[in-house]
Amino acid sequence: MSSNPTTSADQWTVRRVLEWTTGYLAEHGSESPRLEAEILLAHARGCPRIQLYTHFDDVLPDEVRATMRSLVQRRAKLEPVAYLVGHREFFSLDFEVTPDVFIPRPETEALVMETLAVTKQQPTARILELCTGSGCIPIAIAVNAPQAEVTAVEQSEAALALARRNAERHDVTGRVRFLQGDLFAPLEPGSRFDVIVTNPPYVATDDTEHLEPGVLLHERHEALFAGSDGLEVIRRIGAGAPDHLVPGGTLLLGFSPEQSEAGVGLLESTGQFADVTVRPGPAQQARAVRARRGSE
Secondary structure, rough: OOOOOOHHHOEEEEEHHHHHHHHHHHOOOOOOOOHHHHHHHHHHOOOHHHHHHHHHOEEOOOHHHHHHHHHHHHHOOOOHHHHHEEEEOOOEEEEEEEOOOOOOOHHHHHHHHHHHHHHOOOOOOOOOOOOOOOOHHHHHHHHHHHEEEEEEEOOOOHHHHHHHHHHHHHHHHHHHHEEEOOOOOOOOOOOOOOEEOOOOOEEEOHHHHHHOOHHHHHHHHHEEEEOOOOOHHHHHHHHHHHHEEEEEEEEEEEEEEHHHHHHHHHHHHOOOOHHHHHHOOOOOOOOEEEEOOOOO
């Protein structure tokens, strides 16, 4: 995209830029180069991605080409597309994202689905979500379970500000209460919930070789790493959750598939939970543990 075309055959049309960018991103390690090319160009043009298909032969203005060139260069250095365009879809909702938060992943939607399964039986459930980040989990729950009472906790001030903006975007500001602090610390004494749901940090600090380079380089480490075994935060949640769940209440914990056995064992070892089961994500891999608080 650096040349200055002088003939119509050389003009940088939507089609030509997409073809060139797709090849370039493929050479630089992208697993979805065509999709990423379309997302970046739609962002550079300020149009819906579907509109590209009806404007293949449009010649791009210099300012759009300059914006696209910058985006592609940054993507080639493994900067996540979601940060480049400033948003990401999650549970069919669009969320603002910045480097202050971990980018929402499709596999985390399993936690929302499990929570909504509870609200079908208990529409007015009191729900606590920990490590909220962008707010994608509590907001998706609030949108789809309008009678539920949702509280979300986040330690980072910047992440919490973003989560509040996303709540405004989806018109649930009045139904999601945001608290700043470390896990259960900002809760009122004696507060109890029907569901506690969380996708906490769960990557071992010495396990960087299994992370995608772009994740390691650009995403928030506080949202990734959790001690030498990756279970530091999960261990604290498992210990603290019984004091904040009603008898028979549900705990939903996200983790990596490799941690399923350890996650189940950790919760069972507390002696406070029953019916501890592994729940699958969209790819049918183990992505969460569901457990029921025992009777008092």
